[in-house]
Amino acid sequence: MCSELQTEKGARPSDSSLELTFKGNLILLAGNPGTGKTCLSMKFIVEGALSGEPGLYVTFVEDKNSLASNLSKQLGCDIKKLQNDGRIKILDLVAMKEEGIPTNIDIVLEEVKNLGAKRVVIDSFSAIAQAFKDPLDVRNVVHTILSRMIRRMGCATIMIEEVPLGESKISTGIEEFIADTVILLRTREVDERLIRELEVKKLRGAPVPNYKALFTLQGCGKVFQPYKPKSISEPKKFQTIPDQPDSYSTGIPDLDVILDGGYPKGSSNLLEVDSEIPWSCYAHLVRCTELNFLLNGNAFISFPFMGRTAQQIKSPLISYVDEETFNENARIVDFIESGREPYMLIVSGKNLEEASEQIFREVERLKAGRSRPVFSFIDLTTIEHVYGRDAELKVLGKEIASIRRSGDTRLYFARPSVTLTREIGDIADIHLRMRMVDGTVVIYGVRPHTGVYHYDIDTSLGYPVPKLTPIT
Incomplete structure (x- = not known):
């Protein structure tokens, strides 16, 4: 039988949500x-x-x-x-x-x-x-x-x-x-x-x-209702998704289906997000991939979102992974030595080529003695703000070639202010775009070309995971 009527009767519009008064009308x-x-x-x-x-x-x-x-x-x-x-x-x-x-x-x-x-x-x-x-x-x-x-x-x-x-x-x-x-x-x-x-x-x-x-x-x-953050009072174990022979799971069942398995091995990918969409919304798409890598015995490195500290990146993840596993297999880039934690990777804030080399050396250390992939997340907004557009252009080709040779995978993140979005979009294996339309968040693939999906967060399993519903 059909589930509960989504456009409910006998209600009234509130908090920018749509509820239509049917009774007696x-x-x-x-x-x-x-x-x-x-x-x-x-x-x-x-x-x-x-x-x-x-x-x-x-x-x-x-x-x-x-x-x-x-x-x-x-x-x-x-x-x-x-x-x-x-x-x-x-x-x-x-x-x-x-x-x-x-x-x-x-x-x-x-x-x-x-x-x-x-x-x-x-x-x-x-x-x-x-x-x-x-x-x-x-x-x-x-x-x-x-x-x-x-x-x-x-x-x-x-x-x-x-x-x-x-x-x-x-x-x-x-x-x-x-x-x-x-x-x-x-x-x-x-x-x-x-x-x-x-x-x-x-x-x-x-x-x-x-x-x-x-x-x-x-x-x-x-x-569809406007996006609202959802809290979880009692976090439960994150359910991992196994990787496919040619791809790494995103940790998001719906996205894996859309991408035919996840991010291809050896791929460099792009997530482009409208400025109106809050960090609390799109961050889940990245966190699920990071958690899936960690809990499958792999590793990740994060060059964090603009204005976010290493501690802020770690905090929502640590509810689903133990401290020892996180410290051993997760690295979050920072520029300041003081208060350094085992999971922090301190890089140069002046020279991007030097910082890029530091990241790749850390990738090799995470792999030492073990044949396992590393997922890296790079916020291009932070890169352009700290180092400038020209600096990123100089290292981009080398980064992408290195990822392809290693068989790892990387996700670049871009806001509309990033001037390199077009160049990276042209060479990205997967290019996803998130937009705000009529107060709701949608996501679709530029490469591969997909239809439009409503983006929401499902917390029914005891952890937040993006739910993607086709708008057909």
């Missing part, structure tokens, strides 16, 4: 063909049925059997069983001329009464409106639905409006004024990749003009 759901109107509307009906609120789906565009069959697959639930149990009814009515509309409305109202429906979908109201010549008649129909179906019978009702391709007008204009909530679904592009977007144009009684959010039809459908 008339909702206008509009969009171009293929934007997900039917799927989200049936999800509304199904989730109501599963929580004890019978639902009626009235369709003028598709017969009930094909509608139930197609959406059962998409929503991951047996709609026909819900019909047989009397919790859902799909009523397919043929598009009619103006004189036949009152009869069909009476049929709908009778079915609402017989079923005891608390949720109704009309798919689509556009089919009804097209039958009228006078806009005033359209208004009367909407008022009938509003007064008799919603106010008298207490039904939450979604009216679907078809927006033809190439047009921006949502409806005849009348429905928008009468509806309590107006939602527009659309597809848009992010770096030539299609994503789905939901915009709340109107929500009566709540100050959310033009609120936008990304959503997906993957699985049971979900509206």
Whole structure:
């Protein structure tokens, strides 16, 4: 069965999250063909049925059997069983001329009464409106639905409006004024990749003009909320992922699938991150790889994020690895000798070639007597700030060649201010990009070319791991 309805009923917008008030409201759901109107509307009906609120789906565009069959697959639930149990009814009515509309409305109202429906979908109201010549008649129909179906019978009702391709007008204009909530679904592009977007144009009684959010039809459908940091009160053991013959696991199951196993052996890779995305968000992507290397008996070296001390890098990792293993197999670059710890690697803060040599010598020490890989993380923001762009250009080729020969792997990190991003992106084996879109964090592959994934942090296992959900 479908899981909990992601766009919840009976709630209100708060903390920049999207919660739509369904109970007792008339909702206008509009969009171009293929934007997900039917799927989200049936999800509304199904989730109501599963929580004890019978639902009626009235369709003028598709017969009930094909509608139930197609959406059962998409929503991951047996709609026909819900019909047989009397919790859902799909009523397919043929598009009619103006004189036949009152009869069909009476049929709908009778079915609402017989079923005891608390949720109704009309798919689509556009089919009804097209039958009228006078806009005033359209208004009367909407008022009938509003007064008799919603106010008298207490039904939450979604009216679907078809927006033809190439047009921006949502409806005849009348429905928008009468509806309590107006939602527009659309597809848009992010770096030539299609994503789905939901915009709340109107929500009566709540100050959310033009609120936008990304959503997906993957699985049971979900509206994505803005990123919020999550805390873990009782950390649990990090579950490692074995490496593949030709690649090292990122420590993130979803990312390993996208990258066909993880970071290739001998690879230099790039993670590019928008300036709006907080460190607390993207750092997990790096930490999971570091932990997976450490707990698989390997090692890592980190040239830390700009403005972060070695202690700040170590602190969130030490909950999942013992102190002895960390001190022996982890190295975090610093420039100051005072307060030196076993895991600190003090390098020159004046000469990048010298610092690079120090890092590679430390890699060899970590490998001494053992054939094991080392993961290195390099923040290019720190490199450019401390040493300058020209200094990095001088050592870049040598670094990449050395990584390839050794069979290790490296991840470069870049903010928009880094001027070397394009050069490194051109030669990186894997190039990932994280962006903030409509208040939510997304990630996608530039190389390899991938679709767009919503990025969130899952803490259900007792440790934070990025969860990547395709926006399809």
